[in-house]
Each structure stands twice: as structure tokens, then as C-alpha cells.
Amino acid sequence: MSLAPYIHALGRGPGRSRALTQDEARDAMAQILAGTAAPEAVGALLMLMRYRGETAPEIAGFVEALRATLPAWPGPRPVLDWPSYAAGRSRGLPWFLLSARLVARAGLPVLLHGWNGPQAPHASIRAALPAAGIAEAKDMEDAARLLTRDGIAYLPLEAFAPRALEILRLREILGLRSAINTVLRVMNPAGAPAAVQGVFHPPYRELQADACALLGQESVTVIKGGGGEFERHPSKSIALFGLRAGANWTGEAPALCEETRRLAELPEAEPGGATDFAKLWSGAHEDPFAQAIVLGTAELALQTCGFAEAGGIAQSLWDSRADPM
Missing domain, CATH: 3.40.1030.10 (Nucleoside phosphorylase/phosphoribosyltransferase catalytic domain)
Incomplete structure (x- = not known):
């Protein structure tokens, strides 16, 4: 597992770079949260997204990965x-x-x-x-x-x-x-x-x-x-x-x-x-x-x-x- 393919997609340069898909973003954030991604790669990924501007699928994928790590809500849900x-x-x-x-x-x-x-x-x-x-x-x-x-x-x-x-x-x-x-x-x-x-x-x-x-x-x-x-x-x-x-x-x-x-x-x-x-x-x-x-x-x-x-x-x-x- 590596963030390299996602950094490559984001950072290929004008006319060649692209945003991550929701699935790609979910996998990238799962790696980050698990601590398996190199710190340098985490910084590169986040700053490339910052430079390009985040997209809704990227945010949604990140949220899905984060929610998967949270404790289950233990009671009636808030409104x-x-x-x-x-x-x-x-x-x-x-x-x-x-x-x-x-x-x-x-x-x-x-x-x-x-x-x-x-x-x-x-x-x-x-x-x-x-x-x-x-x-x-x-x-x-x-x-x-x-x-x-x-x-x-x-x-x-x-x-x-x-x-x-x-x-x-x-x-x-x-x-x-x-x-x-x-x-x-x-x-x-x-x-x-x-x-x-x-x-x-x-x-x-x-x-x-x-x-x-x-x-x-x-x-x-x-x-x-x-x-x-x-x-x-x-x-x-x-x-x-x-x-x-x-x-x-x-x-x-x-x-x-x-x-x-x-x-x-x-x-x-x-x-x-x-x-x-x-x-x-x-x-x-x-x-x-x-x-x-x-x-x-x-x-x-x-x-x-x-x-x-x-x-x-x-x-x-x-x-x-x-x-x-």
C-alpha cells in the first residue's frame, strides 16, 4: 500500500493531473489514518489537494474512511x-x-x-x-x-x-x-x-x-x-x-x-x-x-x-x- 499513485495523479502537471475518485480518496485516507503512509507522502498528498482545490468526491471518500475508524455511536442518535x-x-x-x-x-x-x-x-x-x-x-x-x-x-x-x-x-x-x-x-x-x-x-x-x-x-x-x-x-x-x-x-x-x-x-x-x-x-x-x-x-x-x-x-x-x- 502506498500513496504514490494518488500523489502521481494529483501532481502530474497542467493538463495531466486529476482529482482523486471517491474510492481512491477513501483508500488514501485509510492509509493515512492507519499510519502506514510515509509522513512525507501524507504532506505531499494534502498539499497537492490544497493547491488543486478539494473536490466533493475526495471529501466524501476521506469522510468514509474516517467514519470507518470511529467507535460505534452507543445510544440514540442526536437530531x-x-x-x-x-x-x-x-x-x-x-x-x-x-x-x-x-x-x-x-x-x-x-x-x-x-x-x-x-x-x-x-x-x-x-x-x-x-x-x-x-x-x-x-x-x-x-x-x-x-x-x-x-x-x-x-x-x-x-x-x-x-x-x-x-x-x-x-x-x-x-x-x-x-x-x-x-x-x-x-x-x-x-x-x-x-x-x-x-x-x-x-x-x-x-x-x-x-x-x-x-x-x-x-x-x-x-x-x-x-x-x-x-x-x-x-x-x-x-x-x-x-x-x-x-x-x-x-x-x-x-x-x-x-x-x-x-x-x-x-x-x-x-x-x-x-x-x-x-x-x-x-x-x-x-x-x-x-x-x-x-x-x-x-x-x-x-x-x-x-x-x-x-x-x-x-x-x-x-x-x-x-x-x-
Whole structure:
């Protein structure tokens, strides 16, 4: 087994190189995950794909190989898959965590999973989980338990796919993102029927939607979101890409407010302390712009799960958030 034939196909030069087929991509990633491919070959393959631009069959093949290495999901599946793999360097607080919590309050179990890079604790999405009232799982079994208990859980990548994290962290050596960044957003480790995904670069919206179609995903919404996460900017209209009933789908969400602020201008989390983040949920702090982020993002997630009048449902869930579930 070797990656050489695939590197040859990708790197033959102008007019002669080609993308990998889905089967070839599956085999290549299986070799990488198994540790049988030479490190030099792994870097060459990933950077050639980066240079050429990944294709949907390549991403789908990589996802299939990764899924084959994951532990079996041990309980009832979540309704909504919510990946979080952005670097987080261009944002303030991860308001989308409150959006995910609202969706869970609608009776739709939400599995958040991710890894957000070697960044300062105050900027980490994982550091904000306690303030958002979301528990971090130790492994897949723990995540299934938390979903049953809370309706929502965050599963860190290293807890269920440590080899995938090693490949992701090659960015620190190569200096560039690779196809694994897209793969992790698309992989849906628990097989949820609906998924939401954020991207930083607009062309990846269609790429991820097309890869999800090849993988048989039923419903997905992909947006260019805050810092690359699935988080809606409320003062801008945004293009929507994805799938509905397994078919390609596009849409547009209008602006929700006139106030203009960059998401990075919003406050950051205070490690280990009370923040405007937690206070917004409790009602101790008011910030209409931040609230619009939370509600607008939750609306898109609820739409992805098949809810009509999702905006009104998100508002109702917000208004009743202090009530026991």
C-alpha cells in the first residue's frame, strides 16, 4: 500500500493531473489514518489537494474512511450535528453555543464536536462551555449519556478521533489548512439526520453541501459564519447552501437588524468567571445585537431540522429559557 499513485495523479502537471475518485480518496485516507503512509507522502498528498482545490468526491471518500475508524455511536442518535473547527482568531464570544442550547430546548438533541486550535484560554470555545451551560463529554459513551440527560453535549475531537487530530495539527508544520478541516465539518460522527456547518471561505459552502449529498445526508445548512463557525451575522443578509430531503438546496436569509458591529468587537470570555455571555442567557445583561446573533443562528438550525416558522419558535424558546425543561 502506498500513496504514490494518488500523489502521481494529483501532481502530474497542467493538463495531466486529476482529482482523486471517491474510492481512491477513501483508500488514501485509510492509509493515512492507519499510519502506514510515509509522513512525507501524507504532506505531499494534502498539499497537492490544497493547491488543486478539494473536490466533493475526495471529501466524501476521506469522510468514509474516517467514519470507518470511529467507535460505534452507543445510544440514540442526536437530531442535529453541529461541528466547531474554526480557529477562532477573528471573533469574540461564541454566541452560537447559546443558539445550540435553544435548539436543544426544542426537544432536538444537539451534538457539538470540535477542536479549536492552540489558542489563548479566553478565546477558546471550549472555555465558554460552562458559561453556556453545555457539558463536555469524555468520550462517545459520555456524549450519549449527556444527550439523554441534557439534550446537548460537546465532544472534543481528541476524545473520539485522536488520529484525525494529529492530521489536523499538521497545519502547524505545513503552514496551511488541508482537506481534513473540511472533512471534520462534514463527518457527522453520530449520524444525525440534520447538520449545520460554518465556513470561513465562501467556496467551501457548495463543496461541503455536495460532499454531504454524496454521503447521503438528508438535511444540511452551510453558511459563511462568524470566524468560520455556524453563526449568523444579524445585520447582513446571508446566502444559504445545503440539502433538503437529500437534494441540493439554496436560499437567502435577510438581515435581522440595522446595527452594524463586527463579531470580533463583541466581548470575549473571561476564563473561569462570570461573563456577559452567561448574563445574556440569565437576563442579567441586555445586548440586542448579541441576542439577534443567538436567535438568528437558532432559527437557521431549526429550519434545518424541518421546523416551519423557525424564527417565532426561536423567539418563544428564548422568552421561556428560564423555565424548567
